[in-house]
Amino acid sequence: MITITYLHSNPGFFLFGVFLFGLIVGSFLNVVIYRLPLMLKREWKCDCIDFLSDEFKSEKYKLPSCIDEKAFNLSVPRSRCPSCGHKITALENIPIISWLALRAKCSKCQTKISARYPSIELITALLSLLVAYHFGVQWYTLATLLLTWALIALTMIDFDTQLLPDNISLPFLWLGILVSLIHISPIPIENSIIGAMLGYMSLWSIYQLFKLVTGKEGMGFGDFKLLALLGAWLGWQALPLILLLSALVGAIVGISLIIFMGRDKSIPIPFGPYLASAGFISLLWGEEIKQFYFQTMGL
Ligand SMILES: [Zn+2]
Numbered sequence: 001m002i003t004i005t006y007l008h009s010n011p012g013f014f015l016f017g018v019f020l021f022g023l024i025v026g027s028f029l030n031v032v033i034y035r036l037p038l039m040l041k042r043e044w045k046c047d048c049i050d051f052l053s054d055e056f057k058s059e060k061y062k063l064p065s066c067i068d069e070k071a072f073n074l075s076v077p078r079s080r081c082p083s084c085g086h087k088i089t090a091l092e093n094i095p096i097i098s099w100l101a102l103r104a105k106c107s108k109c110q111t112k113i114s115a116r117y118p119s120i121e122l123i124t125a126l127l128s129l130l131v132a133y134h135f136g137v138q139w140y141t142l143a144t145l146l147l148t149w150a151l152i153a154l155t156m157i158d159f160d161t162q163l164l165p166d167n168i169s170l171p172f173l174w175l176g177i178l179v180s181l182i183h184i185s186p187i188p189i190e191n192s193i194i195g196a197m198l199g200y201m202s203l204w205s206i207y208q209l210f211k212l213v214t215g216k217e218g219m220g221f222g223d224f225k226l227l228a229l230l231g232a233w234l235g236w237q238a239l240p241l242i243l244l245l246s247a248l249v250g251a252i253v254g255i256s257l258i259i260f261m262g263r264d265k266s267i268p269i270p271f272g273p274y275l276a277s278a279g280f281i282s283l284l285w286g287e288e289i290k291q292f293y294f295q296t297m298g299l
Helices: 002-009 011-055 097-101 116-135 139-161 166-181 189-214 221-234 236-260 272-296
Strands: none
Touching: 002 011, 011 116, 011 139, 011 166, 097 116, 116 139, 116 272, 139 166, 139 221, 139 272, 166 189, 166 221, 189 221, 189 236, 221 236, 221 272, 236 272
């Protein structure tokens, strides 16, 4: 454990390392955020075709085949310019720096490259730095870094597509219970398991009640799983604060979108980004917020 001792005595080196690594992870998250929903949709389409071709075997329906579609996953095919198809070289793929060096344009066709890509890289690096600074050199920091990256991916995917993929939510839910079980996390295992259960069931009950009263679906099942994930990582005691914070942030953002941007009230606003941000805030400052609240309430 020479490395850990070295990192302890060189906190600056540790933080700088985490920041740089955060940039690289941010670059990977850009790929996940863009490709994972497309991969899922292709998979669903294939499942539908498989199911229907069994169902209508004897009929004359001609269903499209999904076998000959080219491989598409997180590593294949290589990233290309969406306008001209120019393959992005390793040099053009350095987080932030390449975007600046290319002046936000494709090197071949000069089409603008969105500022969103370097922004996600920078945000990932900054949040990683914050987590590393907050928790210091310990295994729990590594675990919470993984959680932070998962939350960034879920936030952006839900924002773009209104999906919270199980491929991210479920493994991270189990990971949250695991880090409690092996005592990397300060959360006792009972609190983590009850957190996962209550997280899922609380939103599920609200959903059923809302559906019963209004006949509409106010949330998706992805939201229940995301709150279960947060409950597993932060323990059931954190759930009220997470729900309160996400409702608060959600209401502020939602109302200002309707008032200032003229957003149609009937367009559903994804709840995942608010849950994820509230979870992240509670992870870092949950105790401080609770203490502040009890103090101001004179309790
Ligand atoms: Zn191009």
